[in-house]
Amino acid sequence: MAKEYVFGVDLGGTEIKFGLFRLEKELEKELERTLIGKWSVKTNKTSNGEKVISQIAEETEKKAKEKGIDKNSVYGIGLCVPGPVDKYGLVRGCVNLGWGYKKAAEELQNITGVKCAVLNDADAAGLGEAVYGSGRKYKNIVMATIGTGIGGAVIYNGKVLSGSRGNAGEIGHFKVNINETEKCTCGKCGCLEQYASARGILNYAKENLKNYSSSLLNDISNFTVKDMAQCAQKGDELCTAAFDTAGKYIGLGLSYMAGAFDPDVFVIGGGVSNAGDVILKPVKEYFDLYSFNTESETEILPAVLGNDAGIYGACEYVMQKEDWKK
Ligand SMILES: [Zn+2]
Structure with missing residues (x-):
């Protein structure tokens, strides 16, 4: 099935912002990703943030259902978090969420059955601005x-x-x-x-x-x-x-x-x-x-890009996963 959609998720200590992007020309033409849905929910920080990943999974699944999007047409979910992420994609603690070390992308992928990648939120904002915002030239x-x-x-x-x-x-x-x-x-x-x-x-x-x-x-x-x-x-x-x-x-x-x-x-x-x-x-x-x-x-x-920089950057980060295209 053609991969036509990407979710960009910006996880913060207060709220989680979501963006649903449509890939206009599949994966071939750069910069042709349109933001077709944007929403946010309050972060569920109970039990040291243990519920956050399933909360994100539920939100993306709910939106896909609402838009009539088949899971197999989702290229991936990009997630940015308020903490350092190492070169292996391991989140090395998020104080605001109560997280210690966490394999956030792997956990989200296991629940949704969709490929996931995680990066730091400041990095996502930078990538968003670099590709879609002030730095695009x-x-x-x-x-x-x-x-x-x-x-x-x-x-x-x-x-x-x-x-x-x-x-x-x-x-x-x-x-x-x-x-x-x-x-x-x-x-x-x-x-x-x-x-x-x-x-x-x-x-x-x-x-x-x-x-x-x-x-x-x-x-x-x-x-x-x-x-x-x-x-x-x-x-x-x-x-x-x-x-x-x-x-x-x-x-x-x-x-x-x-x-x-x-x-x-x-x-x-x-x-x-x-x-x-x-x-x-x-x-x-x-x-x-x-x-x-x-x-x-x-x-x-x-x-x-203001508050949208993170969701754009998280989307772009997923789009750059060349090996996922095989
Ligand atoms: Zn300091």
Whole structure:
């Protein structure tokens, strides 16, 4: 039976996003995959996340039934997870889900009877942007996802470079301050994520608010990064300083990435990137300042796929499984 469909699944600690893609010209013509269905459900994290895999299987089977899709016409299910995935496809723990080491793809495949592949969520977002988003004109991209935490991905020659243990491109845990004594979520100190994630930007504002009595933030209770971006656009000094500090550390992190991979472009995604030039301008300025030789010519582009990057990337990851085509 002709293989006409792929599921892209983005598993998060709060919700699971699903995309159903139709392959317009079977597997021959690149970039002809159309998203024909998109939905999400709340992640069932009971019993240390033991129910998640069967939850995903049920959702895909339900959708296939609803659309009249035969299981044998599904090429595969791509699943991205919020944790490292090694070169053997073993998930090496997902703290947000309660998972330890897990053979997630194998388990999903056993339940659904459809071929499955698993990758890290930041890698999936990078692959999605590289093939369908901002990076589609390029072969080599580095993506940084700036949200509550900071994720990174390296796409080399159109493929995910995840590394031996799944840690390649983990820009969020680059050391940018060796004198820091407070701990990062990873257990070490002085990571980029501590200063430039949404959490880091908010912390900066909270710690410095007492020195900025005229800041607009004084009038907003429980302010968010979005509030801060709006205040920065109005010229608020504290908010501008907070984004400038985050931009400095991100620019430094990107300069390390440029030194290691010299990509065609950088793509910046995640919730914080919605602040636009407020964050992208200082990132670019500090990147220019810290990068070596002609690396400063590397363009820094905003991501365009938003919350869909993961499902696109998970779909693409499956499509790249050449040996499945035999
Ligand atoms: Zn860290």
